[in-house]
Structures are given as C-alpha cells and as structure tokens.
Amino acid sequence: MAESLAQKVCTPCRGGISPLTQKEAAVYLSQTPGWGLENEGRWLRRKFKFADFRESQSFIDKVGRLAEEQGHHPDICFGWGYATVSLQTHKIKGLHENDFIMASKISELAGP
C-alpha cells in the first residue's frame, strides 16, 4: 500500500518550484477529509470543534509542538470551542505536499 500522508515527514521547501495546481491539490484533498481549499487553491483550511476553550487550547498546543517538529507551521485562529487551522507554503505562495502532510497529521491529533 502507498504510504499515507500522515506517515510522511515535511521536507524543507526552498522555493523555486510551482505550487500545486488546483487539480493536483484536489487529489491530495481527497486524502484529507474535512479540509478545504481557499483563495483559489492557495490555502488549505479546516475548522475543528471542541467542547470548550480549554480543549481548543490543548489542541492548538499539540499542533504547535507538531509544527516545530516538522518545521512547518500553520496559521491558527482559536476561541471557545473551535480552532481554525490554515496552511500554506509561504515561499511558493501556494500549496505543497508538505501542507497536506501537516493537515493529515493535525487531523490525527484531533482524533476520530
């Protein structure tokens, strides 16, 4: 079986490559349920819901640790009962496989 996105690790992206096209991104998207494309496929986003503020905070804390581990950092907006996580590869102003790897790992942190 092909390696799942969540098993891969983010690799440094130094730029000089094209971002994924919307078509290519759509193929990855089918492997990251709950996530959606925004801004003409330049961003990947998902809103997670939680029981209260403490749970949202605990989740983003875990996301932060994962981001440091992987060297790939999402933008996060959170509040009582929710956290919205947005991913982009800045150097290419669009999406890279790394964004989908992170998305998949973040979904695993949120649980089933």
Ligand SMILES: C[C@H](O)[C@H](O)[C@H]1CNC2=NC(N)=NC(=O)C2=N1
């Ligand atoms: C130098 C360092 O690896 C880069 O600036 C990394 C850090 N974290 C990052 N996180 C995200 N989401 N996109 C990036 O392009 C990015 N670049």
